[in-house]
Amino acid sequence: xxxxxxxxxxxxxxxxxFLTINCTYTxxxxxxxxxxxxxxxxxxxxxxxxxxxxxxxxxxxFEATYRKETTSFHLEKGSVQVSDSAVYxxxxxxxxxxxxxVFGQGTRLTINP
Amino acid sequence: xxxxxQHPSWVICKSGTSVKIECRSLDFQxxxxxxxxxFPKQSLMLMATSNEGSKATYEQGVEKxxxxxxxxxxxxxxxxxxxxxxxxSSFYICSAAQPRSYEQYxxxxxxxxxx
Numbered sequence: 354x355x356x357x358x359x360x361x362x363x364x365x366x367x368x369x370x371f372l373t374i375n376c377t378y379t380x381x382x383x384x385x386x387x388x389x390x391x392x393x394x395x396x397x398x399x400x401x402x403x404x405x406x407x408x409x410x411x412x413x414x415f416e417a418t419y420r421k422e423t424t425s426f427h428l429e430k431g432s433v434q435v436s437d438s439a440v441y442x443x444x445x446x447x448x449x450x451x452x453x454x455v456f457g458q459g460t461r462l463t464i465n466p
Numbered sequence: 467x468x469x470x471x472q473h474p475s476w477v478i479c480k481s482g483t484s485v486k487i488e489c490r491s492l493d494f495q496x497x498x499x500x501x502x503x504x505f506p507k508q509s510l511m512l513m514a515t516s517n518e519g520s521k522a523t524y525e526q527g528v529e530k531x532x533x534x535x536x537x538x539x540x541x542x543x544x545x546x547x548x549x550x551x552x553x554x555s556s557f558y559i560c561s562a563a564q565p566r567s568y569e570q571y572x573x574x575x576x577x578x579x580x581x
Contacts, residue, residue, distance in 0.1 A: 389572075396470075396559060396574035397510075442509065452498060452563050454570060458509045 355380045359443050359457035366433055367465050374428040374460050376417075376443035384445040386410075386419055386426040387454070391440045400428075400441070435464045469493055470562050472573035479550055479580055487545045487576045489560030495540035496562035500570060501533075504557040516543050550580045 360375040378384065388400040388410070401410030406421035415430045426443060443457040469492040479485050489499055498517050502510040514530075516522040516537035524530045532554075534546040543562075547554055557577050561570040 396472075397561075397572040399569065399571075402569075452567075452570065453500075453512060453515065454510075454561075455512075456509045459507075461507070 355382075355384070355445060355447060355455045357443050357445055357455055357457035359441075359460050362440075362459070363461040363463060365463045365465065368435055369432045370464075372428070372430040372433045372437075372462070374441055374443075374462070376426045376428065376457060378424050378426065378443075378445050380424075380445055380447060382447035384447050386417070387444045387446070388415070388417055388426070388428050389442040389444060389456075391442065391459075393439070397442065433462075433464050435466050438462055438464045468564075468571040470496075470560065470571045470573040472558075472560055472576050474576060475574060476577040477579070479578070481551055481580055482549055484546055484548045485550055485578060487547075487558055487560075487578075489543045489545070489562070489573055491541045491562040491571070494562075494564055494571075496543075497540065497565045498563045499537055499543040500561045500563070501535060501543075501545050502559040502561070504559055504575070506557075510559060513545075547578065550578070552580045554578065555580045 357378045385404045387402045389397040390400045401412040403410040403419035409418045417428045440459045440461045442459045444454045471490045473488045501513045504510050513528045514522045514524045516535045522535035537543040559575045561572045563570050
């Protein structure tokens with residue numbers, strides 16, 4: 354079945370550090386890939402997405418590239434801020450059929466000033 | 467745009483009672499709505515998919531008689547937890563999708579505590 358694996362958290366960094374959160378997937382079809390962010394006390398928000406191989410999704414300084422050859426969609430940001438502290442979820446959906454999202458386990462990120 | 471609301475945002479109920487949670491798409495029509503459950507520090511687990519005007523499709527292991535889902539209109543879906551028990555305490559999140567779109571918009575969640 355389809356699945357998503359994220360790097361274990363929690364991750365703690367200092368402000369302005371470089372961030373990478375690894376995400377790999379297995380899918381029977383040709384998935385679209387997503388990163389969602391959940392700030393404390395809030396619902397999930399779509400951070401970025403990519404729908405085909407080699408697409409790069411970007412938003413708010415975050416980037417992720419759809420790598421079909423390595424089945425990966427790693428999230429990166431060059432300089433994190435305290436306000437980036439949240440839980441990040443990698444997810445996929447297979448285009449054909451139902452729109453079900455399959456989530457990774459989430460990575461809690463804390464940025465210290 | 468694409469705002470989804472949930473009500474209530476939190477609820478405490480006694481064991482054995484039933485609780486209804488509403489999910490509304492405020493500025494778009496949602497042909498499909500999803501209900502998830504999130505345990506502390508864990509990922510979201512899809513419970514069921516509901517399409518407007520038809521019966522919900524439940525994921526394996528989810529009791530359909532315990533978690534009643536109704537999607538009576540294009541902007542409203544409800545989840546009723548029947549005969550709630552402490553193990554049903556969790557964070558319930560809904561999402562909504564527009565027709566022919568793979569993008570889901572999430573509600574802020576409802577925290578249920580069963581005492």
